[in-house]
Amino acid sequence: MSAKKIAIIGGGNLGSAIAQGLLKSGFSNAADITVTKRNTATLASLKAAGVQIETDNAKTIREAEVVVVALKPYNVREVLQEFRASFDPARQILISVVTGVSIDDLDHILPGMAVVRAMPNTAIAIQESITCICAKNTSEEQIRYVKTMFDQLGATVSIDEKLMDAATVLGACGIAYALRYIRANIQGGIEIGFDVRTASLIAAQTVKGAAELLIRENRHPEEEIDKVTTPKGCTIAGLNEMEHQGFSSSLIKGITASYNKIIKG
Numbered sequence: 001m002s003a004k005k006i007a008i009i010g011g012g013n014l015g016s017a018i019a020q021g022l023l024k025s026g027f028s029n030a031a032d033i034t035v036t037k038r039n040t041a042t043l044a045s046l047k048a049a050g051v052q053i054e055t056d057n058a059k060t061i062r063e064a065e066v067v068v069v070a071l072k073p074y075n076v077r078e079v080l081q082e083f084r085a086s087f088d089p090a091r092q093i094l095i096s097v098v099t100g101v102s103i104d105d106l107d108h109i110l111p112g113m114a115v116v117r118a119m120p121n122t123a124i125a126i127q128e129s130i131t132c133i134c135a136k137n138t139s140e141e142q143i144r145y146v147k148t149m150f151d152q153l154g155a156t157v158s159i160d161e162k163l164m165d166a167a168t169v170l171g172a173c174g175i176a177y178a179l180r181y182i183r184a185n186i187q188g189g190i191e192i193g194f195d196v197r198t199a200s201l202i203a204a205q206t207v208k209g210a211a212e213l214l215i216r217e218n219r220h221p222e223e224e225i226d227k228v229t230t231p232k233g234c235t236i237a238g239l240n241e242m243e244h245q246g247f248s249s250s251l252i253k254g255i256t257a258s259y260n261k262i263i264k265g
């Protein structure tokens with residue numbers, strides 16, 4: 001359990017998912033987490049769980065030891081500029097989960113601040129994120145603290161900052177790609193006879209099982225696929241039809257389209 005006071009500036013989709021994960025994991029006490037946003041009505045369930053809900057960014061930042069910034073890329077610079085006097089580089093760590101904003105950009109606004117860029121995904125709410133991190137101006141102790149925090153919320157990988165946009169696509173956007181894949185399976189499952197609830201359970205648990213084969217057993221996907229594709233069987237017939245329709249190609253093109261959106265705007 002961390003005794004540090006954690007401020008989450010921007011309690012939207014990701015900011016509130018981080019707060020939920022911190023609570024669920026037991027990493028923080030509810031009383032040590034403060035989440036800010038302008039319209040706080042959407043944070044009722046966090047408030048009910050004992051999390052401090054605030055509109056006052058200056059006070060929240062001043063009182064925190066760890067400041068997680070989960071604002072949109074288009075207003076993060078403006079908001080940090082506005083509240084720069086509330087930060088204390090001597091005793092605080094800034095964790096930015098903002099897409100496409102570099103550590104140098106943040107350092108320019110808050111000189112001397114220990115900054116960690118982190119790229120989690122929304123499964124952080126249930127401690128199942130993959131979070132890529134990189135840092136600047138941080139001590140060994142600070143980086144250890146941040147890594148321990150994200151380890152409680154899923155798995156953590158340290159990467160070079162130049163890979164942060166790629167991490168955003170593969171890890172953060174990846175949740176949406178995976179869910180769309182599952183939804184398509186549900187639609188197919190209904191067409192071949194299942195009700196939606198049963199199709200959803202089969203599709204989601206099957207994806208979970210496939211992922212666990214790779215994570216727990218450290219296998220290559222094709223090695224596992226070979227075990228399923230009986231010669232002249234139904235799996236290879238379906239897989240080959242999917243590939244004729246551009247399955248792998250559409251995913252690769254989608255990933256590069258997301259990446260280009262970040263780097264070219």
Ligand SMILES: NC(=O)C1=CN([C@@H]2O[C@H](COP(=O)(O)OP(=O)(O)OC[C@H]3O[C@@H](n4cnc5c(N)ncnc54)[C@H](OP(=O)(O)O)[C@@H]3O)[C@@H](O)[C@H]2O)C=CC1
Binds near residue numbers: 009038099172
């Ligand atoms: N969603 C995701 O899966 C992921 C998102 N990210 C990145 O995380 C960041 C947040 O994304 P996401 O949560 O989806 O976006 P949201 O729009 O859901 O969250 C941003 C929040 O910031 C709040 N906000 C805006 N201005 C202020 C302010 N001045 N003070 C305090 N709060 C403010 C908004 O609420 P209000 O208007 O009420 O103030 C809003 O809820 C983005 O940079 C995104 O790229 C990264 C990885 C995954």
Ligand SMILES: O=C(O)[C@@H]1CCC=N1
Binds near residue numbers: 173
């Ligand atoms: O779509 C977006 O821009 C954000 C970044 C990663 C996930 N959501």
